[in-house]
Amino acid sequence: QVQLQGSGPTLVKPSETLSLTCTVSGDSIRPYYWSWIRQPPGKGLEWIGYVFTSESPTYNPSLKTRVTISMDTSKSQFSLKLTSVTAADTAVYYCARGHRDMDLWGKGTTVTVSS
């Protein structure tokens, strides 16, 4: 059974970097696209970007100057880094399989930006 498990700090200070990792178990990471999506408290979903082994990552332009998505196939992980965070980046961050129809989602990691 394929599972996605997100991990990383749940509290980040303003102006610092948010770093999350999603570990894929039960299947190979290589054949698939992998995405990050976030959801601020009480709000809707926002697409962040996606990564694939043989392509450059693709990002939402609204975050493009601050976001990096990468993949480590040897560890079956893909990661999200978001720099210079503010309170507006407080959200549940989801990792998911796929980049168009996302058919498998992790449980979500709640990240709060606060001093």
Add this chain to the structure above:
Amino acid sequence: EIVLTQSPDFQSVTPKEKVTITCRASQSIGSILHWYQQKPDQSPKLLIKFASQSISGVPSRFSGSGSGTDFTLTINGLEAEDAAAYYCHQTSTLPFTFGPGTKVDIK
């Protein structure tokens, strides 16, 4: 950026009723439109892909239709477990965007 609008924002429905949620795109996206269900405190779940394609394991009461700019998610015979927020999502044009969601409540 393609803007997706959904209607209604909220719907309170009696079990066994038919539910129709619409999603309109600000420009044509072909059939590159997917529907997700998100129950409280859970991750989104893919319900319908590419406007009308069913997903293995999703009850047959969920169906999708439409193309171009107008899309519909239909729940034929609502069940109590269907109380959730429903989001449409276009992946035709970057940046990919989500609709604002439709919350379905059970009367």
